Amino acid sequence: MDDTNGPARACTSEPPVDAISAEQPGLARLRAELDAIDDRLLEDIRARIDVCVRIAEVKRHQGIPMMQPGRVNLVQSRAEEFARANGLSPDFLRSLYELMIGETCRVEDVVIGSNGDTNRATG
Template identity: 35%
Template sequence: MSNDAAVVLGSHRAQLDRINGQLVDLLAERMQLCRSIARLKSAHGISMMQPQRISSTLDLVRSLSSARQLRPDYVDRLFRLIIDETCDEELRIMASAAKDEG
């Protein structure tokens, strides 16, 4: 049966692999942009934490999720993880910039 599964599912799995690669590429692109934002925040004395931006981002992705047949709580959890990692990276960049200035 496993040989049949490989044959039956092969093209779908190949599509999933392609999409997974695109998702990783998009996450990398997003993180690069967030690194640039962290440097701008640091250079202009802007607070790293922007709670209103996080809220508006989560509101947006939740609203987009339903139209795309995704459960809003699934997308919310995913983006909270992405945002948490972004905040950690911004903190590292901004701490490093502050250390270099001091």
Template identity: 45%
Template sequence: MTTAEELAALRAELDGIDEALYGLVRDRMRCIERVGAVKARAGMPVFQPGRADEVERRAAEHARAHGLDETFLVRLADLLMEEAIRVEEEIVAQAGASAGPQNSPPT
């Protein structure tokens, strides 16, 4: 196999892995939408610091257990949470807007 062929095969493998990874990100975001709907219904704040710490801790633990760089995996978890919070905020805002004036305090 030439170097070019070897690289092409590895890059095709990477493309497949990326597709699988993006599919999991999509699944995570669908789940986040459901979390956002629950929080909107319960009037809970979107950002839950205790849970965010736990997600970071689990990422660090996974990195240590599987020989990945801890800082990298925690950054990845933070990036996923950043997007999750943006989407949840949107869902909560929409739920508030569509609830209409009956949700506002009396004037």
């Protein structure tokens, strides 16, 4: 299912991307569809981090600790439930959310320790 066309293509028997020709318009259309989904996914990740920056600002102003284990568990559980309900791997979504939550924690740490300079959170 990996369509990165990168050097670590573990599960593929497809020819290299430059071998895709006009004789395979179905594949080109599907890849264009996948690219559009990736664009939306990346925008949603950016939007999620933007909201987390705003959450960190509230935490900073109200003296709330950055780490909220109950919230982390809730988000992880929701992702696992979604996976099970939609025929996806709960382990995959748990891993994906671990990465996103890790980045969120990094950003929140920067914002909470920045004294209001939220530009530091994304750099």
